[in-house]
Amino acid sequence: MHLGNARTALVAWLSVRSRGGMLVWRVEDLDGPRSVPGRAAEQARELAWLGLDWDDGPWRGELGRSSAAPAEWWDEPWEESPGPEWWQSRRSARYAAALRRLEGQGRLFPCALSRRDLQQIASAPHGSVSGACGVSLRAAEYPADLRPTAVEPGWLERLLADETAAGEAGDSVRLRVEDEEICWHDLLYGRRCENLAETCGDFVLRRRDGVWSYQLAVVVDDAEQEVDEVVRGADLLDSTARQIWLQRCLGAPTPRYGHVPLLVGNDGEKLNKRDAALELAALRRSGVEASAIVGYLACTLGLRPEATPARPTELIAGFSWQRLRREPAVVPDDVATRLRHG
Known part of the structure; x- marks a missing residue:
């Protein structure tokens, strides 16, 4: 999951949490040949690392873990939840x-x-x-x-x-x-x-x-x-x-x-799978803290004046759709370095 997907997920999470709603996780895996086994659980784990949780979906697990989550946590299998089919x-x-x-x-x-x-x-x-x-x-x-x-x-x-x-x-x-x-x-x-x-x-x-x-x-x-x-x-x-x-x-x-609004590169094109260095997994492995990513995304959205580290829960009180920027945000080429070094 790259920064653009995480940014949209952050807005969805803030919108529902700010009004006391419930967030559901659904796996949209209709195109079988293009669906990679295990990718959905990996993406869920990445958002959990950022501090985002959900109320219903395919998995039970320890959600909202910080960047201090032990390495073995990333390899632990997650048990699928019973009930409605979320796939x-x-x-x-x-x-x-x-x-x-x-x-x-x-x-x-x-x-x-x-x-x-x-x-x-x-x-x-x-x-x-x-x-x-x-x-x-x-x-x-x-x-x-x-x-x-x-x-x-x-x-x-x-x-x-x-x-x-x-x-x-x-x-x-x-x-x-x-x-x-x-x-x-x-x-x-x-x-x-x-x-x-x-x-x-x-x-x-x-x-x-x-x-x-x-x-x-x-x-x-x-x-x-x-x-x-x-x-x-x-x-x-x-x-x-x-x-x-x-x-x-x-x-x-x-x-x-x-x-x-989308996150785009300097060429004006939206981020996609080709931007591997901007995927959450790659950023985490390079030493970037989850709070640094959340703070940066909040800044690109207009929710914070500066890209200082933040947890999602710290953004709930100040969230409003009226505060969000309508224009795409350009991601600089050196964003990974900036996130690592603040």
Whole structure:
């Protein structure tokens, strides 16, 4: 887990603790080939080292340990908690049930087009617009005129039952959107509005390779796990309107949404897995104290005037969404050295 992820986690923790709420840990591991065994527990342990805890999730363990945690603590196995499944990879039956409900409302249809097919359609000489989904298209990522005029009865059950449909030969499942504006209030960015018919078009709930979409999984999980506040990075701001539309279709409540500005490098690009030196594990091994990281992150957020060491609990009383900066924060190249030497 790199500094950017830790920064968003810190805001989520402060937001829920400042209002006396409960924090849940959920493992979003839908894309099997890209999910590394043991990575989720490692990330949880890293946040626990920073001093962040949670109230429910996959593990029992000693949380909120300081940087003085003994070396063997990092190698101790954590026992999984019983009860609700917090691993999305184990919740396929719940996602399939949601699809069946939507199909019963006539809101779904199968789609054989690949992303490349849609890009070729979009590149046709008819002009283009810049969509909120991050792709420049002539109208929308999936324009309504591409919808099938009819679907065969039982198509969804056949698709769900046929494991051989996974892969390039299979169909994705798309949700119809309406030509209407969806508005919500973001905890940091204020009032936001989007017309999905003009930006994304009908969007995917199950991919051609059989993987459930992020949009479907988090909406189903948020509703069943009674999540009333979602805090995540600003790069996911464009997912909000799609999730609100899906919530309305399923009759699910809409939580509050707060999006945290990203940490970026000197090149303006967000931190990612390639920035290995800025991962919490690497910083810890190099001698950086957890309190130094927390203090630095608080400073980049606007919660502290200087990057002095701090524990998360020391930041709760002064936390407010109104105090957070809206702009991305640039991480200097020598941040690891600064954190080690104060």
